[in-house]
Amino acid sequence: MGIQPYPLSSDRVFVRRAYLDAIGMLPTAEETEAFVADSRPDKRSRLIDDLLDRPDYANHWLVKFEDWFRNSQYYSQGRTNGSYKRWLHDLIAEDRPYDEAAREMLTATGDTTVHPAGNFWHPAIDFMLKVFEVNKATPTVTRLFLGQRIECAECHNHPLENLTQDDFYGMAAFLARTKVKHGYAQYRRVWYDTREGEVMHPNKNVAVAPKFLDGTEPHLAPGQTRREALADWILEDQQLQFARATVNRVWYEYFRRGIVEPFDDFRSTNRASHPELLDELAQYFIDSGFRFKALHRLILNSRTYQLSAHTPERPGGQDPLEDMLFARYVPRKVPSEVLLDAIVQVTGIHEDFKNYPDGTSPKDLVASIGATHFLTTFGTPRRDVLEARSQAPSLAQALNLMNGTEVEEKVRAENNVLGELLRQGLPDEQVVSELYLRAYARPPTSEESEAITAYVAGEAQAGRDRRRAFENILWAILSSKEFELNR
Amino acid sequence: MPAPFSRRDLLRLGGMAFAGLNLPKMLAAASAGGKDVSCLIFFQTGGLCQHDSFDPKPEAPREIRGSFKSIPTKVPGVHFSELLPRSADMLDRYSVIRSVFSKEAIHEKAKQYIFSGQRPNNAFKHPVYGSVVAKELGPQNGLPPFVVIPNRDICADAGFLGAAYDPFITGNPNKKEFSVQDLTLPTGVGLEEAEGRMRLLASLDARIEGLEQSGVIESMDYFSQKAFDLVTSPAAKKAFNLNAESDALRDAYGRTTAGQGALLGRRLIEAGVRLVTLFHGGYDTHSDNDKINAKLYPEFDQAFAALLEDMDQRGLLDSTLVLALGEFGRTPKINHSAGRDHWPGVFSIAVAGAGVPGGQVIGATDANGAYPTERPISIEDLGATLYKKLGIDATHEYHTVGRPVKINDGGTPIRELFA
Numbered sequence: 024m025g026i027q028p029y030p031l032s033s034d035r036v037f038v039r040r041a042y043l044d045a046i047g048m049l050p051t052a053e054e055t056e057a058f059v060a061d062s063r064p065d066k067r068s069r070l071i072d073d074l075l076d077r078p079d080y081a082n083h084w085l086v087k088f089e090d091w092f093r094n095s096q097y098y099s100q101g102r103t104n105g106s107y108k109r110w111l112h113d114l115i116a117e118d119r120p121y122d123e124a125a126r127e128m129l130t131a132t133g134d135t136t137v138h139p140a141g142n143f144w145h146p147a148i149d150f151m152l153k154v155f156e157v158n159k160a161t162p163t164v165t166r167l168f169l170g171q172r173i174e175c176a177e178c179h180n181h182p183l184e185n186l187t188q189d190d191f192y193g194m195a196a197f198l199a200r201t202k203v204k205h206g207y208a209q210y211r212r213v214w215y216d217t218r219e220g221e222v223m224h225p226n227k228n229v230a231v232a233p234k235f236l237d238g239t240e241p242h243l244a245p246g247q248t249r250r251e252a253l254a255d256w257i258l259e260d261q262q263l264q265f266a267r268a269t270v271n272r273v274w275y276e277y278f279r280r281g282i283v284e285p286f287d288d289f290r291s292t293n294r295a296s297h298p299e300l301l302d303e304l305a306q307y308f309i310d311s312g313f314r315f316k317a318l319h320r321l322i323l324n325s326r327t328y329q330l331s332a333h334t335p336e337r338p339g340g341q342d343p344l345e346d347m348l349f350a351r352y353v354p355r356k357v358p359s360e361v362l363l364d365a366i367v368q369v370t371g372i373h374e375d376f377k378n379y380p381d382g383t384s385p386k387d388l389v390a391s392i393g394a395t396h397f398l399t400t401f402g403t404p405r406r407d408v409l410e411a412r413s414q415a416p417s418l419a420q421a422l423n424l425m426n427g428t429e430v431e432e433k434v435r436a437e438n439n440v441l442g443e444l445l446r447q448g449l450p451d452e453q454v455v456s457e458l459y460l461r462a463y464a465r466p467p468t469s470e471e472s473e474a475i476t477a478y479v480a481g482e483a484q485a486g487r488d489r490r491r492a493f494e495n496i497l498w499a500i501l502s503s504k505e506f507e508l509n510r
Numbered sequence: 511m512p513a514p515f516s517r518r519d520l521l522r523l524g525g526m527a528f529a530g531l532n533l534p535k536m537l538a539a540a541s542a543g544g545k546d547v548s549c550l551i552f553f554q555t556g557g558l559c560q561h562d563s564f565d566p567k568p569e570a571p572r573e574i575r576g577s578f579k580s581i582p583t584k585v586p587g588v589h590f591s592e593l594l595p596r597s598a599d600m601l602d603r604y605s606v607i608r609s610v611f612s613k614e615a616i617h618e619k620a621k622q623y624i625f626s627g628q629r630p631n632n633a634f635k636h637p638v639y640g641s642v643v644a645k646e647l648g649p650q651n652g653l654p655p656f657v658v659i660p661n662r663d664i665c666a667d668a669g670f671l672g673a674a675y676d677p678f679i680t681g682n683p684n685k686k687e688f689s690v691q692d693l694t695l696p697t698g699v700g701l702e703e704a705e706g707r708m709r710l711l712a713s714l715d716a717r718i719e720g721l722e723q724s725g726v727i728e729s730m731d732y733f734s735q736k737a738f739d740l741v742t743s744p745a746a747k748k749a750f751n752l753n754a755e756s757d758a759l760r761d762a763y764g765r766t767t768a769g770q771g772a773l774l775g776r777r778l779i780e781a782g783v784r785l786v787t788l789f790h791g792g793y794d795t796h797s798d799n800d801k802i803n804a805k806l807y808p809e810f811d812q813a814f815a816a817l818l819e820d821m822d823q824r825g826l827l828d829s830t831l832v833l834a835l836g837e838f839g840r841t842p843k844i845n846h847s848a849g850r851d852h853w854p855g856v857f858s859i860a861v862a863g864a865g866v867p868g869g870q871v872i873g874a875t876d877a878n879g880a881y882p883t884e885r886p887i888s889i890e891d892l893g894a895t896l897y898k899k900l901g902i903d904a905t906h907e908y909h910t911v912g913r914p915v916k917i918n919d920g921g922t923p924i925r926e927l928f929a
C-alpha cells in the first residue's frame with residue numbers, strides 16, 4: 024500500500040504524551056526540561072519506568088477500569104461503589120495478576136461491602152425490580168473477558184456468525200444459579216450460588232443445560248458451582264482469547280483503535296488488522312503473569328506508540344489508512360478527568376467538589392457521585408452501557424470552555440499561576456514562555472511569542488490592564504486544541 | 511496576527527461533513543427555507559393516565575373510572591376527563607390517538623422505547639429522535655438542533671451516535687433567575703473582549719491545524735465556531751430569553767415547568783431548533799392518583815392549550831409536529847394506595863401540527879380502558895410517523911454498532927395523520 028510509519032515524535036511531544044497516557048497528568052515545566060536535557064539514550068524507557076511507579080498511574084487507570092467494569096452509582100446506589108473502587112485501585116496499584124482478579128469477580132460471593140469483587144455483577148441488577156438479570160450479565164462476561172459480543176443472540180441467531188440463541192442460553196445457564204439478596208434500601212447486596220435454577224429458552228420454553236461457546240460441556244466437580252466452571256473455561260481453556268481481549272482493550276486506550284476494532288467485537292467476520300502483533304502481545308501478557316504494568320511498559324516503549332502525529336508535507340496530507348495501520352499517533356481529546364486535572368495543574372487553582380476535601384482530583388470521585396457539569400459535559404459517562412465512553416467534541420463542550428465557571432474562575436483567581444509569574448516581574452515574553460511550558464511542554468515559537476506580546480500591547484493601548492490581558496491569554500491556552508488534545 | 515477568527519468556510523464545511531451533514535444535504539436544508547418541519551415533544555414523565563385524560567370511562571365501575579367526571583369536547587360525541595377542559599375545547603385543532611400501546615413496563619426502558627421508536631436491548635443503546643434529527647438534518651440558524659427542557663435524562667441521549675448528537679440542556683425555565691448554563695459570556699467579558707479572545711485562540715490553534723489533521727480537530731473547530739455564533743448571535747440569545755415574552759402570555763401558559771417550558775419550546779422552534787423535548791414530571795401516581803392528577807393535569811392542560819393557540823397564531827403549527835405523550839398508561843384498576851401503576855397495554859396521546867388534521871379521535875379501547883379494540887398503534891408506528899413528518903428517510907441504516915441498524919424498524923406512518 025506504500026504506507027510508511029511516521030518519524031519518531033520529538034522529546035517534547037513524547038514527554039507530554041507519555042505523562043497524559045500513563046498517569047493522566049501533565050509534566051511540570053521542570054520535569055519537561057529535565058527530560059529534554061537528559062542525554063542518556065535510554066531516557067524514554069527510564070521515564071516510562073518512573074511513571075509506572077507513581078501513584079498517579081493507578082489513579083489514572085482506575086478511571087478506565089471503572090468505565091470497563093461500570094462502577095456506577097446508577098447500579099450500586101452509592102454505598103458499595105467506594106469499596107469496588109478501592110478494590111480496583113489495589114488491583115492496579117499492586118499489579119495483581121489479572122486472571123486471578125477476573126476469577127475473583129466471576130465467582131464472587133458474599134456481601135459486596137466486604138467482598139467488593141461481587142460489584143462486578145451489579146450492572147446486571149434491574150434496580151427497579153431488584154432482580155439479577157442473567158441475560159444482561161451473560162454478554163457482560165463475554166465482552167469484558169473474551170471480547171465477544173453475544174448479546175444479539177439473546178433474541179435471534181447471528182446472521183453471519185456461527186452463533187445461535189442456543190449458544191447464548193447455554194452460556195447464560197452458567198449464571199442461572201447466581202442469586203443476590205438485598206439488604207436495607209438495596210445498599211447491601213449479598214451474592215451467593217444455589218443448587219437449583221435454570222434458564223429457559225425463550226422460544227423452545229425448555230430449560231437449557233450449560234454449554235460453553237465453543238460447544239463443549241462442563242464437567243462439574245463435586246461442590247463446584249457453575250460460575251466456577253465458567254471461570255475455569257474462560258481463564259484456562261480460553262486463556263489465549265482472554266489475553267487477546269484484554270491486551271486489545273488496553274491497546275485501544277493508547278491508540279483509540281483496537282487491533283480488532285471495535286475492541287470487544289472479535290469474530291470471524293471482523294478480523295484483527297495485525298493478527299501476529301495481537302497474538303504476540305497476548306502471549307507476552309500471559310508470560311508476564313497477566314500483569315498490566317508489563318503490558319503498559321511494552322506498549323509505551325514501542326516505536327509504534329512513540330511515532331509522531333504530524334501530517335507529512337506532501338500533497339494530500341494525511342492518508343486515512345495511516346490511522347488504521349497505526350502508522351502515526353492519532354491526536355485525541357484527553358478524558359474529562361484528565362482535562363480538569365490539567366487545568367488545575369496549569370492554573371494552580373484546585374477544583375472544589377461538594378462533600379469532598381480540598382485538592383480532590385476528579386479521578387478520586389466515587390462512581391461519578393459529585394461529577395460536575397464540566398465533567399459530564401466533557402464525557403464522564405454514567406456507565407449505564409457497555410460501550411466505551413464517547414470522547415467526541417460537542418457544542419456543549421465548546422460553550423463550557425467559552426463561558427463556563429470552571430475555567431473562568433481559575434483564570435481570574437488572584438493567587439493563580441499569573442499572580443505568581445507577574446509578581447516575579449517577568450517580561451511579557453517570559454510569562455508567555457512559562458505558560459506554554461506548563462500547558463504544552465514546549466516554549467512558544469517566535470511567531471507565537473510575537474503574536475501574543477502584540478496582543479498584550481494592544482490591550483494596554485486600549486486601556487486594559489496587563490493582568491487582564493494575561494488572563495485572556497491563559498483562557499485561550501486552556502481552550503486551545505493543543506491543550507485539550509493528546510498528540 | 512495570523513488567521514483571524516473569521517468565517518473559515520472551507521474548514522466549516524469540513525467540520526459539517528464530520529458532524530454527519532454532507533454538503534448536498536446542507537444545501538437542500540438551506541433551500542427548503544423556513545419550511546422544514548420541526549417537532550416539539552411534550553413529555554408526561556411517568557405516564558399519563560388514559561382514564562383521567564383523553565379516554566374517560568364514565569360507564570365503568572368506580573375502581574376503574576376513578577373520581578373524575580367526563581366532559582364534552584369541541585367534537586360532538588367525544589368526551590375527555592374534566593381535568594382537561596381547555597384541551598377539550600380545542601380538539602378541533604389536533605388529533606387524539608387512544609390506542610397506542612407499548613411493550614415495556616419499566617420507566618427507563620419504556621422511555622428509551624418511545625423516544626427512539628426502537629425497543630431497547632442489552633446490546634446497544636439506540637439514539638433518540640432528536641439525536642437522529644441532529645445527525646440527519648444538522649443545525650439551523652446557529653441554534654443547536656436538539657434541545658431538552660429542563661434537565662438531562664438518561665433515556666434521552668444520542669446512544670451509539672455519540673455525545674456530538676446529545677441534546678442541548680436548558681435548565682428549568684420556571685426558575686426566577688432562569689438563564690441557560692454556559693450560554694452567556696462570563697460576567698465582565700464584553701463582546702469586544704470576547705472577540706479579542708477568540709482571535710487570540712484562533713492564532714494559537716492555527717499551528718496545530720496545519721500540523722496534525724484529524725476528524726477530532728475539524729470537529730472541535732466546527733463546534734467552537736458554532737458556540738461563538740450561538741453566544742454572540744442576537745437571534746439565538748433572544749430565543750432563550752423568556753423575558754422577551756409579555757407577562758400576559760407567560761401567565762397564559764402557566765407559571766409552571768410545563769407552561770414556561772412549552773413557551774420556551776415554542777421560542778426555540780421559532781428560532782430554528784429542530785426538535786425540542788419538554789419533560790413534565792410527576793405522572794407516576796402509584797399512590798394518591800386523584801390528589802396528584804387534580805393538580806398536575808390542569809398544568810398540562812393549560813400549557814398544551816396555550817401552546818397550540820400561540821403556535822397557531824404565529825403560523826408555526828403548520829411546520830411543527832407537536833406530540834403530547836408519556837412512556838405508557840396507568841393501570842385501569844385503582845390500587846390499594848389509591849394509585850394507578852404502570853400500564854403499557856394502552857394509552858392515549860395527542861398529536862398536532864405539521865398537517866395533522868384536527869378533531870380526529872383515532873383508535874378505541876375496551877370498556878375498562880385496558881387494551882385497544884380498534885386501530886392499535888405501536889411505538890414503531892409513532893417513530894415512522896415522526897420521521898416521515900420531518901422528512902427523514904427512516905429506512906436509512908447506521909453501521910456504528912457492528913451490525914446495520916435502521917433508523918426505524920417495522921413501523922408504518924399513521925395514515926390518518928397525513929390528511
